[in-house]
Structures are given as structure tokens and as C-alpha cells.
Amino acid sequence: MQYPDWIWHNGAIKRWAEATTHVMSHALHYGSSVFEGIRCYQTPQGPAIFRLTDHNRRLFASAKIYDMPVPYSLDQINAACREVIRANENTTDYLRPVAYRGLGGFGLSADTPTDVAVATWKMGQYLGASVLETGIDACVSSWQRFAPNTIPAGAKAGGNYLSGQLVAREARRLGFGEGIALASTGLLSEGAGENLFLVFDGALHTTPVSAALLNGITRNTIITLARDAGIDVIERDLPREYLYLCDELFMCGTAAEITPIRSVDGRQVGAGKPGPVTRRIQELFFGLFDGKTPDKYGWLEAL
Ligand code: PMP
Incomplete structure (x- = not known):
């Protein structure tokens, strides 16, 4: 797998190696994350993110189901998706926004802060060539x-x-x-x-x-x-x-x-x-x- 050079994490574009999370994050132990998978296609009009807003609306819907506050607006997450594709010089074709319960205790009902990242990579054909x-x-x-x-x-x-x-x-x-x-x-x-x-x-x-x-x-x-x-x-x-x-x-x-x-x-x-x-x-x-x-x-x- 080819990892991207840049990842958007909690409001900033970071180098791949710096976009990390702690081993004591709630999500790692309990699966408390919500995410999206979105494709970016090259079109005659230039790169286009397919149904970006609909995907990120679903991200917020998933967070709502789990009562997980997302500390960014839909517009900000959409902008983060665009920013991370641009930062990686449009070499990737897939976006992965993820919101997850971070550090702040291990109670199942703990009000942990929500961390948000948007990664991107080259997916190609998921189930294999041809x-x-x-x-x-x-x-x-x-x-x-x-x-x-x-x-x-x-x-x-x-x-x-x-x-x-x-x-x-x-x-x-x-x-x-x-x-x-x-x-x-x-x-x-x-x-x-x-x-x-x-x-x-x-x-x-x-x-x-x-x-x-x-x-x-x-x-x-x-x-x-x-x-x-x-x-x-x-x-x-x-x-x-x-x-x-x-x-x-x-x-x-x-x-x-x-x-x-x-x-x-x-x-x-x-x-x-x-x-x-x-x-x-x-x-x-x-x-x-x-x-x-x-x-x-x-x-x-x-x-
Ligand atoms: N079902 C499951 C379990 C999935 O993970 C996905 C991929 N997100 C889908 C269906 C297809 O959803 P979408 O077309 O929104 O990617």
C-alpha cells in the first residue's frame, strides 16, 4: 500500500508520520468511530469528488446515531476532503474521513472528545484488477x-x-x-x-x-x-x-x-x-x- 504524504487531522494538514493517535484512544478499544469512503474521479472538467456532500452527510448521521459530537461543520469536513486531495497533488482516488472517540476515559458512556481525520490513498480496483x-x-x-x-x-x-x-x-x-x-x-x-x-x-x-x-x-x-x-x-x-x-x-x-x-x-x-x-x-x-x-x-x- 502506498501511504499519502499528507493527512488532515483535527483541523490541520499534517505529514503522514505525524497524523497519529494514542493507544489509549477510546475508539481503538471499543470500535467507537464513524467513517466514510469517497472516490475522486478524473473527469473532462478536472478532478471531481463523487457525492462528497452526501457522503459527509452520512458521516454526520452515523455520528448522530452514536451521540458523538463532531466539532466541525459539514462545510469544514467537505473543505478538508478537498484540501487533502490537493495537498497530495491529486495523486490519490479515495478519501477516508473518520471521526472517533479519542482520549478522555474508558467508560462506555465517557464523553471523550471526538477527533477527526481525513486520509486519502490510491484505491484502484478494490476487488482486484479486471x-x-x-x-x-x-x-x-x-x-x-x-x-x-x-x-x-x-x-x-x-x-x-x-x-x-x-x-x-x-x-x-x-x-x-x-x-x-x-x-x-x-x-x-x-x-x-x-x-x-x-x-x-x-x-x-x-x-x-x-x-x-x-x-x-x-x-x-x-x-x-x-x-x-x-x-x-x-x-x-x-x-x-x-x-x-x-x-x-x-x-x-x-x-x-x-x-x-x-x-x-x-x-x-x-x-x-x-x-x-x-x-x-x-x-x-x-x-x-x-x-x-x-x-x-x-x-x-x-x-
Ligand atoms: N455496505 C457496506 C457494509 C459498506 O461498507 C459499503 C461501503 N461503504 C456499502 C454497503 C456501499 O456503500 P456506498 O455505496 O455508500 O459506498
């Missing part, structure tokens, strides 16, 4: 997502990713590209770090937010672009076996972008390669960054 064209082989995990009355899946909190690590590491150990988790209801939830779309008869079906998933911004982007293009989108509960029976399947997220799935649990999905609806969605999505899809919602936020 998977956007070939698709991945996925498996359903032996681990379930947390029940909705235990840990809120709608917050993008550090602690949630203990679940994601179990799912992703199990999948990798078994030789799969990514793991898919069921919710505590036994119905489909989402990938370790991605939302799911299944295609039946030309329509997109995606699992609902009540299925213990993160309400992804890429998911919302796809729903919007698809409906604008006249493709039906249905949010619904889906059982596991529909993964095997659908015509096409893909996962999506900021890191994974739109990654086709060619098999699940050793069963070929559809034709075993990205199908026409998946291709169309990829075209519409990536078209935002080369100007082929008009940015009618102002999602590209200039540096």
Missing part, C-alpha cells in the same frame, strides 16, 4: 449480519466492520472473491462491504434497508440512474436461493463500484459473465466520469 469486466465468484457466508436491534447497520461505524471482516476473510480463505451475508431473518442482506442487485426479466431487485445493510450511496446512484433510463427497480426481501436463480447479479459500493458476480456458492449466475443490464448500469455509472452520462443531480463536486 473484475469489473470478468465478474467475481462469491459465496454466502456462514456469518450473519447483526440483528437490527443489536447494532444499527445504517451507521457506517468502525465496529460494524468486525462483521465485514469475518465475512470477507472467510470468503477469501475459501478462495472466493467476496462474501455475501444473510440478515438475522435468514433473508439476503448484502456483501461484506457492498450492496447487492439481482436482475430478473430486465428489472433490478435490491434488498431493503430493513435487511441490516448500509444504505449505500452507490446503491442510491444506481436506483436513480436506472429509473431515469426506464429500468424498473424493486426494493424487496429476497431469499438466498434467488442468488442462484437470477439472470444477472452484481454488487456495488464506493470501493467495489459495480462489480459483476458470475457465480455464487459454485452455481453459475446467468451466462456466467456480466449480462446486458449489468453492462448498461456500468455504462451509465462510469459515464458520469467521462461525460457520457449527464450529471443532472450535481453529484460531481469539483476539487
Whole structure:
């Protein structure tokens, strides 16, 4: 991994080696952090941060769920994101704002101060080179997502990713590209770090937010672009076996972008390669960054 030269930390741009936190920070012990992952794309109009404000709104929403005060405004966090990309001379493609409980005691309800950092690095293709064209082989995990009355899946909190690590590491150990988790209801939830779309008869079906998933911004982007293009989108509960029976399947997220799935649990999905609806969605999505899809919602936020 190539680390960046500069990181924004508690209001200042610092050298990589100086952007540190103490081992007695609350977040390190209890998972008490909230974060975002945001991509920066090179467009014909120059570098643009994709849905920067929507991502940082979700950062504040996650902090609200955990009653974690964030000592900066939305505008300040947006500015910090821009500043850190510029400081690293626009050599990175991914932003990671993180707000976390710092030093100030170990009580679970301690009013620790919230520290905030924005890091950036070069992500490239998260699930491996060329998977956007070939698709991945996925498996359903032996681990379930947390029940909705235990840990809120709608917050993008550090602690949630203990679940994601179990799912992703199990999948990798078994030789799969990514793991898919069921919710505590036994119905489909989402990938370790991605939302799911299944295609039946030309329509997109995606699992609902009540299925213990993160309400992804890429998911919302796809729903919007698809409906604008006249493709039906249905949010619904889906059982596991529909993964095997659908015509096409893909996962999506900021890191994974739109990654086709060619098999699940050793069963070929559809034709075993990205199908026409998946291709169309990829075209519409990536078209935002080369100007082929008009940015009618102002999602590209200039540096
Ligand atoms: N689900 C989980 C668990 C995730 O970590 C992510 C990535 N943030 C997503 C879904 C996709 O969300 P987004 O499209 O906002 O990146």
C-alpha cells in the first residue's frame, strides 16, 4: 500500500508520520468511530469528488446515531476532503474521513472528545484488477449480519466492520472473491462491504434497508440512474436461493463500484459473465466520469 504524504487531522494538514493517535484512544478499544469512503474521479472538467456532500452527510448521521459530537461543520469536513486531495497533488482516488472517540476515559458512556481525520490513498480496483469486466465468484457466508436491534447497520461505524471482516476473510480463505451475508431473518442482506442487485426479466431487485445493510450511496446512484433510463427497480426481501436463480447479479459500493458476480456458492449466475443490464448500469455509472452520462443531480463536486 502506498501511504499519502499528507493527512488532515483535527483541523490541520499534517505529514503522514505525524497524523497519529494514542493507544489509549477510546475508539481503538471499543470500535467507537464513524467513517466514510469517497472516490475522486478524473473527469473532462478536472478532478471531481463523487457525492462528497452526501457522503459527509452520512458521516454526520452515523455520528448522530452514536451521540458523538463532531466539532466541525459539514462545510469544514467537505473543505478538508478537498484540501487533502490537493495537498497530495491529486495523486490519490479515495478519501477516508473518520471521526472517533479519542482520549478522555474508558467508560462506555465517557464523553471523550471526538477527533477527526481525513486520509486519502490510491484505491484502484478494490476487488482486484479486471473484475469489473470478468465478474467475481462469491459465496454466502456462514456469518450473519447483526440483528437490527443489536447494532444499527445504517451507521457506517468502525465496529460494524468486525462483521465485514469475518465475512470477507472467510470468503477469501475459501478462495472466493467476496462474501455475501444473510440478515438475522435468514433473508439476503448484502456483501461484506457492498450492496447487492439481482436482475430478473430486465428489472433490478435490491434488498431493503430493513435487511441490516448500509444504505449505500452507490446503491442510491444506481436506483436513480436506472429509473431515469426506464429500468424498473424493486426494493424487496429476497431469499438466498434467488442468488442462484437470477439472470444477472452484481454488487456495488464506493470501493467495489459495480462489480459483476458470475457465480455464487459454485452455481453459475446467468451466462456466467456480466449480462446486458449489468453492462448498461456500468455504462451509465462510469459515464458520469467521462461525460457520457449527464450529471443532472450535481453529484460531481469539483476539487
Ligand atoms: N455496505 C457496506 C457494509 C459498506 O461498507 C459499503 C461501503 N461503504 C456499502 C454497503 C456501499 O456503500 P456506498 O455505496 O455508500 O459506498
